[in-house]
Amino acid sequence: MDRGKLRVYLGAAPGVGKTFAMLNEGRRRRDRGTDVVVGLVETHGRERTEAQLGDLEVVPRRHLRYRGLEASEFDLAAVLRRAPQVALIDELAHTNVRDPDDPSAHEKRWQDVEVLLDHGIDVITTLNVQHLESLNDVVESITGVRQQETVPDAVVRAADAVELVDMSPQALRRRMAHGNIYPATKIDTALSRYFREGNLAALRELALLWLADRVDEGLERYREAHGIATTWTTRERIVVAVSGGKESAALMRRAARIASRTAGAEWLAVYVSRSDGLKGVSAEQLERLRQKATELSGSFHAVVATDTAEGLLEFARGVNASQILVGASRRSRLATALRPGIGEVVIAESGDIDIHVVTHDYARARSLLRRRRTNLDRRRVVAGYLMATVGSAIMTAVLYATTWLHGLPTEAMLMMALVVATALVGGLWPAVVGALVSGMCLNVFFVPPTLTVTIADPENAFALLMFLITGIAVASVVDLAGRRTEEATRARSEANALAVLSHRLMHIGEDQDQLLRQASEVFGMTGASLIRRDGGVEQVAAQCGQGPESLDQADVSVRIDDEVDLAMAGRPLDASDRTLLTAYAAHFGVIRERQRAAEGSRQRARLAEGNRTRTALLAAVSHDLRSPLAAIKASISSLRGTIEWSPEDEAELLATIEESADRLDALVGNLLDMSRLQMGTVKPLLAEIDLGAAVDQVTRSLPEAQRIAVKIGDDLPLAEADAGLLDRVLANIVENALRYTPAEASIDVTAAPFQDESGREWVSLRIVDHGPGVPGEGKEKLFAPFQRLGDVPRGDGVGLGLAVARGLTEVMQGELSAEDTPGGGLTLVIDLPAAERGEE
Numbered sequence: 051m052d053r054g055k056l057r058v059y060l061g062a063a064p065g066v067g068k069t070f071a072m073l074n075e076g077r078r079r080r081d082r083g084t085d086v087v088v089g090l091v092e093t094h095g096r097e098r099t100e101a102q103l104g105d106l107e108v109v110p111r112r113h114l115r116y117r118g119l120e121a122s123e124f125d126l127a128a129v130l131r132r133a134p135q136v137a138l139i140d141e142l143a144h145t146n147v148r149d150p151d152d153p154s155a156h157e158k159r160w161q162d163v164e165v166l167l168d169h170g171i172d173v174i175t176t177l178n179v180q181h182l183e184s185l186n187d188v189v190e191s192i193t194g195v196r197q198q199e200t201v202p203d204a205v206v207r208a209a210d211a212v213e214l215v216d217m218s219p220q221a222l223r224r225r226m227a228h229g230n231i232y233p234a235t236k237i238d239t240a241l242s243r244y245f246r247e248g249n250l251a252a253l254r255e256l257a258l259l260w261l262a263d264r265v266d267e268g269l270e271r272y273r274e275a276h277g278i279a280t281t282w283t284t285r286e287r288i289v290v291a292v293s294g295g296k297e298s299a300a301l302m303r304r305a306a307r308i309a310s311r312t313a314g315a316e317w318l319a320v321y322v323s324r325s326d327g328l329k330g331v332s333a334e335q336l337e338r339l340r341q342k343a344t345e346l347s348g349s350f351h352a353v354v355a356t357d358t359a360e361g362l363l364e365f366a367r368g369v370n371a372s373q374i375l376v377g378a379s380r381r382s383r384l385a386t387a388l389r390p391g392i393g394e395v396v397i398a399e400s401g402d403i404d405i406h407v408v409t410h411d412y413a414r415a416r417s418l419l420r421r422r423r424t425n426l427d428r429r430r431v432v433a434g435y436l437m438a439t440v441g442s443a444i445m446t447a448v449l450y451a452t453t454w455l456h457g458l459p460t461e462a463m464l465m466m467a468l469v470v471a472t473a474l475v476g477g478l479w480p481a482v483v484g485a486l487v488s489g490m491c492l493n494v495f496f497v498p499p500t501l502t503v504t505i506a507d508p509e510n511a512f513a514l515l516m517f518l519i520t521g522i523a524v525a526s527v528v529d530l531a532g533r534r535t536e537e538a539t540r541a542r543s544e545a546n547a548l549a550v551l552s553h554r555l556m557h558i559g560e561d562q563d564q565l566l567r568q569a570s571e572v573f574g575m576t577g578a579s580l581i582r583r584d585g586g587v588e589q590v591a592a593q594c595g596q597g598p599e600s601l602d603q604a605d606v607s608v609r610i611d612d613e614v615d616l617a618m619a620g621r622p623l624d625a626s627d628r629t630l631l632t633a634y635a636a637h638f639g640v641i642r643e644r645q646r647a648a649e650g651s652r653q654r655a656r657l658a659e660g661n662r663t664r665t666a667l668l669a670a671v672s673h674d675l676r677s678p679l680a681a682i683k684a685s686i687s688s689l690r691g692t693i694e695w696s697p698e699d700e701a702e703l704l705a706t707i708e709e710s711a712d713r714l715d716a717l718v719g720n721l722l723d724m725s726r727l728q729m730g731t732v733k734p735l736l737a738e739i740d741l742g743a744a745v746d747q748v749t750r751s752l753p754e755a756q757r758i759a760v761k762i763g764d765d766l767p768l769a770e771a772d773a774g775l776l777d778r779v780l781a782n783i784v785e786n787a788l789r790y791t792p793a794e795a796s797i798d799v800t801a802a803p804f805q806d807e808s809g810r811e812w813v814s815l816r817i818v819d820h821g822p823g824v825p826g827e828g829k830e831k832l833f834a835p836f837q838r839l840g841d842v843p844r845g846d847g848v849g850l851g852l853a854v855a856r857g858l859t860e861v862m863q864g865e866l867s868a869e870d871t872p873g874g875g876l877t878l879v880i881d882l883p884a885a886e887r888g889e890e
Contacts, residue, residue, distance in 0.1 A: 059071050061176070061177070061214075062217075062254040076174060087109050088107065112149075136172045137173050138173075139166075179260060189256070212261060214261050238802075287369060288309055288316070290375040292339055293377070319343045376408070445465065566580070569634045575620035598618070604619055605619050681709075682711060736771065737772070739768060744777065762801045767884045778858055792821070800818070813881070817880075823875050833856040859882075
């Protein structure tokens with residue numbers, strides 16, 4: 051009997067539509083004539099899912115008692131007796147309620163599915179990514195919830211088809227808010243805990259990456275089955291060749307940087323050892339390479355091959371690599387000309403794989419001409435003079451001892467070669483000395499008559515003169531070429547440094563310390579400082595490394611502007627480097643100009659905000675503060691007048707006075723609180739607070755307290771807050787909600803704990819109203835002083851209540867934000883740090 055086929059609908063979170071997709075596939079197959087039954091489906095009361103179930107045949111569940119309660123489970127035996135072609139089974143990770151009278155019953159639902167597959171029945175099932183065994187720890191670190199029900203990865207990887215059911219975090223939260231996933235009583239808690247946007251985005255990425263790995267496995271099987279050796283660049287995969295030498299770490303870091311620039315890219319370090327065992331590195335070196343690759347989020351592989359280049363290419367093609375990184379050769383040009391190196395062979399035979407040759411500090415030495423410096427060190431000069439004198443003597447002795455093998459032209463050319471070599475090593479003047487000494491040796495030992503300074507043949511005299519002139523000319527040309535090469539190299543380095551400096555200036559912002567470090571590194575200094583001159587007194591404004599404390603201690607200094615100098619310590623600077631140093635000083639000047647401009651902008655913004663605040667305050671005082679005063683004065687004047695008021699009228703006037711006085715007190719209190727917040731004089735006294743008790747205390751003192759529904763459990767953790775400030779925050783928010791919610795609607799107050807991305811514990815308090823709400827773009831403006839938006843009528847209050855509430859919440863190290871209420875309205879969320887739990 052052939053084994054059945056398994057199809058898995060994989061989702062990142064509950065509610066993305068896995069069960070709906072499974073039922074849709076079942077109906078499609080049923081309509082094509084396939085025998086399909088529903089082994090088990092959990093609709094969770096969702097109308098669209100129940101409608102999709104429709105008239106599909108459903109196998110009755112098995113009922114049993116568990117801990118005194120009725121439980122219904124998937125009936126494996128019934129499905130086996132029914133023997134359909136396809137069975138639809140929801141929630142693959144489910145843990146079965148085991149029948150104590152049936153010890154053979156499986157513990158997990160995926161084990162039941164394996165039995166169906168063994169009996170040749172195709173199975174279509176669903177699974178959330180958080181239930182995969184390999185991702186359990188990662189999911190717990192993201193959501194703070196450890197999944198108790200998991201499925202081994204091998205079971206899902208062995209499936210014939212895995213289809214991702216995807217939905218963006220924003221769309222899923224909208225589905226949740228509309229009541230399409232959980233009942234209304236669970237929506238607020240779910241949105242503030244598991245269904246936070248960051249959690250959903252991370253889970254979605256996990257699902258995509260896990261599925262991408264499985265797609266890679268399938269692609270490799272297909273390529274292997276069809277004998278495909280060419281590279282299919284489905285995603286960037288970078289192979290970096292390491293030799294175990296000192297440059298290996300630099301190459302791996304470069305590969306990691308390249309891979310980090312492309313989403314989904316990966317890199318692999320490979321060491322190829324010779325199969326003959328003649329060359330290789332120690333096991334300790336290989337382990338260090340492996341550890342370094344792991345630290346840089348890569349993988350390390352060691353392979354054996356007869357030829358290193360061929361082994362590297364075979365490995366790269368085997369893993370479907372798109373790029374190969376090799377280090378610049380450490381061999382000389384002569385050795386490379388005689389036998390191509392690994393890099394040359396890889397480039398020639400790579401085919402459609404891109405090759406990157408990465409330079410490093412251990413690459414082959416450059417030619418003598420390119421290494422030459424205008425100001426040679428003393429050892430080079432001494433070596434040049436030794437070649438001009440001792441070298442000429444040795445050359446003369448060798449040629450004189452073998453005079454029967456060569457003639458004067460050969461001897462002259464060899465002497466000329468020695469002069470050129472002297473110019474390369476020691477510069478112009480040792481080469482001039484070498485030309486003179488070599489010419490003298492040619493005259494005495496090789497030009498007839500020999501062993502005398504006399505030259506019998508005028509042609510020989512002319513030839514010797516031309517030798518001296520040519521030798522000196524060649525030495526001059528070689529020296530001039532060295533000078534020009536040095537100048538070009540220096541100009542190129544300076545241009546590169548200026549280009550890097552300009553690029554960093556565009557992104558460095560106002561970070562003077564970073565630019566100081568860069569300047570110190572470019573010029574090879576031990577430290578750098580910005581020295582401020584203030585009335586003849588020098589002060590260090592910024593410093594890196596062992597920067598000088600004053601201009602007198604500096605080896606190099608340059609003026610930035612009338613107040614600040616750039617000073618560096620370490621060594622005197624060459625005159626040719628002053629241009630680059632001046633460029634750095636100019637960039638420091640630009641940064642200082644930026645800082646002055648930014649400070650001016652901030653001052654203008656503060657002045658503008660102050661003017662706006664004063665204007666708004668005057669408008670508020672002219673109306674909102676004057677209104678209750680006018681009501682109080684009118685009521686008092688009426689009571690003191692000559693009219694005889696009835697007890698009912700008198701009570702009404704007194705109530706008006708009291709109500710206006712309370713309103714005036716609240717307005718003045720908010721103004722004072724806002725003033726204290728802006729001046730930073732509010733100092734909280736943090737303590738452990740029972741939020742349930744705090745909410746009850748505030749709501750009992752408010753009018754229409756019967757409209758407030760508090761739904762806070764006794765198991766809620768304690769919050770860390772200031773009791774007095776928290777009362778002000780809750781009073782402002784709840785009064786606002788009561789004031790602008792229709793009289794027939796209630797105000798719901800709920801609370802739940804949660805963890806942020808760093809694992810810190812918080813307590814979230816949600817005040818839910820059902821008023822007109824606030825448009826999405828206006829929610830943040832709602833907390834600005836003197837604002838009236840959305841559900842707040844014009845001309846009622848100075849618009850400070852929510853601004854004060856947010857300010858006091860932030861003083862207590864908490865957060866206050868606004869969200870839409872499902873079905874209409876505004877939900878204000880107060881997030882406070884949870885109190886630290888003591889040892890149990």
